[in-house]
Amino acid sequence: MTMTRRDFTRLGLGAAAVAATGLGLAPRPAEAAGTVEEAIAAFTGGAETTEGGIDLGAPEIAENGNTVPIEVAAEGAAAIMLLASGNPSPGVATFRFGKLAAASAASTRIRLAQTQDIVAVAEMKDGSFRKVSRTVKVTIGGCGG
Amino acid sequence: MAKVKPRVKVPRKAEVGEVITIKTLISHPMESGQRKDKKTGELIPRQIINRFVASFEGETVFEAAVEPAVSANPYFSFDMTVPGPGTLAFEWHDDDGSVYAQEKKIKIG
Numbered sequence: 001m002t003m004t005r006r007d008f009t010r011l012g013l014g015a016a017a018v019a020a021t022g023l024g025l026a027p028r029p030a031e032a033a034g035t036v037e038e039a040i041a042a043f044t045g046g047a048e049t050t051e052g053g054i055d056l057g058a059p060e061i062a063e064n065g066n067t068v069p070i071e072v073a074a075e076g077a078a079a080i081m082l083l084a085s086g087n088p089s090p091g092v093a094t095f096r097f098g099k100l101a102a103a104s105a106a107s108t109r110i111r112l113a114q115t116q117d118i119v120a121v122a123e124m125k126d127g128s129f130r131k132v133s134r135t136v137k138v139t140i141g142g143c144g145g
Numbered sequence: 146m147a148k149v150k151p152r153v154k155v156p157r158k159a160e161v162g163e164v165i166t167i168k169t170l171i172s173h174p175m176e177s178g179q180r181k182d183k184k185t186g187e188l189i190p191r192q193i194i195n196r197f198v199a200s201f202e203g204e205t206v207f208e209a210a211v212e213p214a215v216s217a218n219p220y221f222s223f224d225m226t227v228p229g230p231g232t233l234a235f236e237w238h239d240d241d242g243s244v245y246a247q248e249k250k251i252k253i254g
Contacts, residue, residue: 066216066217067216067217068216084214087214088179089212089213089214091212091214092212092214092215093209093210093211093212093214093215094209094210095207095208095209095223096205096207096208096209096210097206097207097223098200098204098205098206098207098208099204100201100204100206100225100226100228101206101207101223101224101225101226102164102165102224102225102226103164103224105223105224106207106209106221106222106223107220107221107222107223108209108215108216108219108220108221108222109215109216109219109220110214110215110216111177111213111214111215111216112214142216
C-alpha cells in the first residue's frame, strides 16, 4: 500500500493525540489522583468497596462524548463519586447529600474522551463503600483536540 | 468570556414533606485545560465551575465537587424534601474565584 499525503497527516495527528494523553498534561494538584484506583483509594481512605447497590444510569452508546447524561442513585449514600476511567484525568464529580436531600440521587452531563468504563463509588451513611461500573461506548470523543 | 447565566427550576409552591426535583443549569464554557488554541497551538488555561452548592435556609441540601470532565453548561438535578417555606440558595464557584448565585423562594400551599 502506498502512503498518501492524507494518510500521513492522519498518522501524525494520531501520534500527537497519543503523546498528549500519555503525558497527562500535568493535572493540577487538587486532582492529582492519577488513576481510577488512586482516586477510589483517596475517596474511601483505603476501605474495602463492595460491588453493587448503586444505580448508575448511562447510555450504552453516547454519540457525542461532549455531553453524556449520567444518573446516579444509591439509597442511604452520604456521597457519591463519579469517575471516568478513560479520560485524561479520571475525576468527574463528587456529590454530597445533606439531610434535606430526598434521595441520594443526582444527574448531570459529563465529557467522555473515548469508549470507557464509568465508575461510581458511594460512601454510605454507615461508613461502608459501594462501587459499580458501566461501559459507555463513545462515537465522538469529548475532550477537544 | 461569554456571560455566565445561572438558571434554576424549582416549583414555587409545595406541600410540607413533599419531594421536589430541582434542576439547575449555568451557562459556562467549562474550559477543561486540555484543549489547544487552534491558531497558536498553546493550551487554553483551565477555567471551570469547580463547586456547586444548593442550600435551603442555610442548610446544605446538595453539593458537588466538579472536575473538568463535567460538560460545558453544567447541569445538575437532585431531589429535596420540603421542610417548610423558605429560600433555596444556589452557588456556583468559578476557578477564577467568582461566585455566581441564584435564589428561589418556596411557598407552602
